[in-house]
Amino acid sequence: MGRTNFENELKQLHTEIIEMGSFVETAIEDSIRAFRNNDFDLCKKIIENDKTVDEMERKIESKCLWMIAREQPIANDLRKITAALKLITDMERIGDHASDIAELTMRIEDKNAFADSEHILEMATTAIEMVRDAVTSYVNYDLELAKATEAKDDIVDNYFNLIKQEHIDMLSKEQDNIDSAVDFLFIAKYLERIADHAVNICEWVHFSKTGEYKNTLIF
Numbered sequence: 605m606g607r608t609n610f611e612n613e614l615k616q617l618h619t620e621i622i623e624m625g626s627f628v629e630t631a632i633e634d635s636i637r638a639f640r641n642n643d644f645d646l647c648k649k650i651i652e653n654d655k656t657v658d659e660m661e662r663k664i665e666s667k668c669l670w671m672i673a674r675e676q677p678i679a680n681d682l683r684k685i686t687a688a689l690k691l692i693t694d695m696e697r698i699g700d701h702a703s704d705i706a707e708l709t710m711r712i713e714d715k716n717a718f719a720d721s722e723h724i725l726e727m728a729t730t731a732i733e734m735v736r737d738a739v740t741s742y743v744n745y746d747l748e749l750a751k752a753t754e755a756k757d758d759i760v761d762n763y764f765n766l767i768k769q770e771h772i773d774m775l776s777k778e779q780d781n782i783d784s785a786v787d788f789l790f791i792a793k794y795l796e797r798i799a800d801h802a803v804n805i806c807e808w809v810h811f812s813k814t815g816e817y818k819n820t821l822i823f
Contacts, residue, residue, distance in 0.1 A: 610675050617667055617688055618743075621695075624660040625739035628695050631657065631702035632735055632798060636728040639709045639721070639791065647706035657699035661692050687812035691742065694801040694808075698735060701794040701801075708787045708794075723770065724792055727763035730756055731795045734802035741809050750806035760799035767792045 638646040741750040771785045811817035
């Protein structure tokens, strides 16, 4: 493979990762829309579309491994491909968690429980912003945006702790909504994990640009 062809392959790889990032952004946005509106049809679509995310990951992974085997890249090129291999795993996990939220939404039987979802929706707004900004930081190799995105993780963690305490307090007073409360807590936990994966993406952007990486992957 000549240098020009290799650079074209890198550009195509970049494009495919952007497409995957856009797809998982939509998945998490749709999962929260489905949760807010109790839209089971949208939930089913999200769950089905998770297969597409998996296929995207496999395709990009194969391309990365092929490029490493054929070109044996070094320095900056190798960092870009290595970062791509890692961050698509985080994107795939975000897609998984969007599907998880959709499945839980379909399980919640107590429709009145949605009236207690204000903090979850606020938490979701921040988590979605983090995913969007993490992908944007990759698109533009924007380290300042990556750093700002990572800082928002504390906001999501604070929301999770608040939601957890609210449900502990609620369950200490009455047990009628215990199943819904547990499902709500799982949704909050998945949002926390989505934010963690957004942080990971930002760290891989930093690695791709500088060669430095702080190992804080959340699996």
